[in-house]
Amino acid sequence: MKLPLHLLLLTPTTSLLPSITNLHHTPSRRVTPLHYKPTDEDNVWTVLANTERWISETLNKSNESAKKAKSMHFADDRTPDPMSADANAKAVDNPYARKEVSYSCETGDEICKVVGGIFKKVREARELGERNGNEHGGTLRQTNVVVIPNCAELADFQTFDKMVQAVNYARRTARDLNFRKDENDNNDWVVSINCAHLHPNYGEKTPEQQLEDMKEEDESGEVDLNLQEYKKRRNEARRSPYPSVIVEVMSTPSPDFTPPPMSFADPDGDLEYGEEEITSDDIARLNAIFNMRPEDATRDAGFYDALEEAFGDQHVRARTPLSMAQNWVLAIDPAFNEQTSTFTTSDTRHVDKAYEYVFNTLAMITAESPVKGQRSYIVLPEFLPNSSYSFDRFAGLVMDIIKSLPSMKDTLTISTFHPEHISAQEASPVPILVVTWN
Numbered sequence: 001m002k003l004p005l006h007l008l009l010l011t012p013t014t015s016l017l018p019s020i021t022n023l024h025h026t027p028s029r030r031v032t033p034l035h036y037k038p039t040d041e042d043n044v045w046t047v048l049a050n051t052e053r054w055i056s057e058t059l060n061k062s063n064e065s066a067k068k069a070k071s072m073h074f075a076d077d078r079t080p081d082p083m084s085a086d087a088n089a090k091a092v093d094n095p096y097a098r099k100e101v102s103y104s105c106e107t108g109d110e111i112c113k114v115v116g117g118i119f120k121k122v123r124e125a126r127e128l129g130e131r132n133g134n135e136h137g138g139t140l141r142q143t144n145v146v147v148i149p150n151c152a153e154l155a156d157f158q159t160f161d162k163m164v165q166a167v168n169y170a171r172r173t174a175r176d177l178n179f180r181k182d183e184n185d186n187n188d189w190v191v192s193i194n195c196a197h198l199h200p201n202y203g204e205k206t207p208e209q210q211l212e213d214m215k216e217e218d219e220s221g222e223v224d225l226n227l228q229e230y231k232k233r234r235n236e237a238r239r240s241p242y243p244s245v246i247v248e249v250m251s252t253p254s255p256d257f258t259p260p261p262m263s264f265a266d267p268d269g270d271l272e273y274g275e276e277e278i279t280s281d282d283i284a285r286l287n288a289i290f291n292m293r294p295e296d297a298t299r300d301a302g303f304y305d306a307l308e309e310a311f312g313d314q315h316v317r318a319r320t321p322l323s324m325a326q327n328w329v330l331a332i333d334p335a336f337n338e339q340t341s342t343f344t345t346s347d348t349r350h351v352d353k354a355y356e357y358v359f360n361t362l363a364m365i366t367a368e369s370p371v372k373g374q375r376s377y378i379v380l381p382e383f384l385p386n387s388s389y390s391f392d393r394f395a396g397l398v399m400d401i402i403k404s405l406p407s408m409k410d411t412l413t414i415s416t417f418h419p420e421h422i423s424a425q426e427a428s429p430v431p432i433l434v435v436t437w438n
Contacts, residue, residue, distance in 0.1 A: 044105045047149045050241045052103055055145070058237055100142040109150040111163075111405050112366060116359035118167060118195075121146050121247045123352040125193050129251035133189030140251040149242040153407055157201040160243050162404040164197040170397040171195070174351040177394060178387035190254045198244040203235030321345065321381035324429040329417075332425065335375055335436070345379040351394070354383050358398055358433065362412075370437040378433040388420040391431050398433075412437050 106117040121144060132140040154160045171193070205213070217223055322345045329336050342365065346357045358378060365376055384391040395414045403409045413436050417428035 044107065047105055047147050047242060048103045051145060051147050051244060054241050101145065102142070103145045103147065106146055106148045107150055108363075109152070110363050110366065111151060111153050111407055112359045112363035114148055114151050114154065115163065115167065115401060115405075116356050116363060117148075118146065118245055118247075119352050119356035119359065121245070122171070122193055122195070123350065123356055125247050125249035126191055126350070126352060129191035129193075129249045130189065132251045133191070133253075139253070140249070142249050144247045144249075146245045146247060147242050148244065151243070153405070154243045155200075157199045157204050158206060159404070159406060160197065160199050163401065164195065164245065166401040166404040168195055170355065170401060171352070173393070173397055177351065177384060177390040179351075179384065179390075180349065180382075180386055188254055189251055191249065191251045193250075194246075194248045196246045196248075198238050198240035198246065200239055200241065200243070202238040202240075203231070321430045322379055325377065325379045325381075325432055328428050329377060329432070332428075333375075335373070337373075337375065340371060340374040342374075342376045343379060344376070345381070347382050348380065349382040351383075354380060354394070355398070359401075362408075362435065365435070365437075366408075366411075372438060374437045376435040376437070378435065379430060380433060381430040383431060385419065385431055388416075388418040388422070391418050392416050395433055410438060 104121065106114055108114050108117055125142070125144065128142065129140060132138070148154055154163070322343060325345075326343055329341075344361050346354070348354050348357060357380075361376070361378055370376070384394060395416045399414050402412065402414075415434045415436065417426050417432040417434065419427055419429060419431070421427045
């Protein structure tokens with residue numbers, strides 16, 4: 001059955017599904033590296049519907065178990081207390097229910113593209129929080145579940161876990177980088193972003209980790225069964241149908257720590273600080289400035305005459321950051337190869353967008369099968385231009401994420417050129433990230 005385009009856009013995702021039972025993926029861990037056997041209807045709608053259904057069922061099981069235990073009553077739950085409610089009590093809608101949850105699908109199958117997509121969602125969450133502070137002014141809290149169904153490399157939980165941990169470490173360390181302050185920054189609002197992850201094999205340990213746990217149990221001489229049961233249920237609650245990353249953004253007003261302004265008492269009552277009398281001489285000087293004709297200012301005539309004599313009829317070309325970087329690399333870097341080397345540039349100054357751009361660039365170059373020794377120059381003129389150490393630290397964090405990816409950790413190395421570098425041979429006119437392919 002084919003539906004018109006306007007119905008596809010307006011109809012909820014669940015209405016496109018022929019049946020709920022037939023769309024559940026059957027585990028097939030020994031057949032496919034994705035742990036779930038794809039079906040003919042395994043598209044974006046199916047992936048998102050399965051994930052949303054799994055989350056709803058998991059939360060429903062948690063609530064049902066709490067009701068059966070009759071020992072837990074949440075503060076934000078407006079339903080009657082199971083310990084004291086009578087049989088005729090009706091459930092009340094919970095005004096604190098978390099409905100600000102959205103779902104998105106990262107359809108890329110290449111690992112660098114997936115990492116770039118994760119940072120894209122982080123950037124969009126940050127921009128949403130900043131825009132909320134500038135436009136609406138109310139506290140914002142929103143959650144986005146990013147489902148990653150097509151990357152076979154992330155089917156292994158250990159790989160996925162290490163990647164997410166490296167991404168979170170890079171995000172936290174970004175607070176220590178020396179950024180250039182912008183006048184447009186809204187310092188009156190605090191935007192915080194958290195990233196968690198779900199996986200079909202969440203909590204599974206390697207044989208080495210299992211052996212280490214057995215040694216600890218032998219040394220302690222006892223086994224805490226309650227703790228083991230708690231860990232088992234915690235891991236099962238995070239075993240989603242597909243590898244997923246949960247991006248949560250919260251935008252709140254920043255606390256005001258400034259003391260109240262001091263008041264100065266004027267004994268006479270007629271003295272105002274900072275006020276000066278405007279005289280007729282000041283007005284005359286202003287009139288003289290605004291009445292000047294262009295031909296009266298001839299101080300720069302010699303400068304333009306010298307340019308005309310030096311260049312003749314040639315035009316003075318504007319120098320862009322990319323052209324400056326290209327000319328400098330051509331003159332300084334002996335590893336530059338005009339046949340294989342590439343240049344890309346971005347004017348971002350935000351760290352999440354810089355990560356997104358770098359990993360998307362790596363994914364683009366990887367798709368073209370780079371040769372050994374090829375160099376790729378990523379020019380970032382507005383990103384960390386005042387601190388060579390911070391820019392080098394950023395490059396190290398990028399390399400940490402790459403080392404967490406088995407298919408990429410031995411394929412490239414990253415170095416930097418920066419205007420503030422202590423070595424004259426590496427002091428480039430703009431910050432440059434250099435990728436050398438092994």
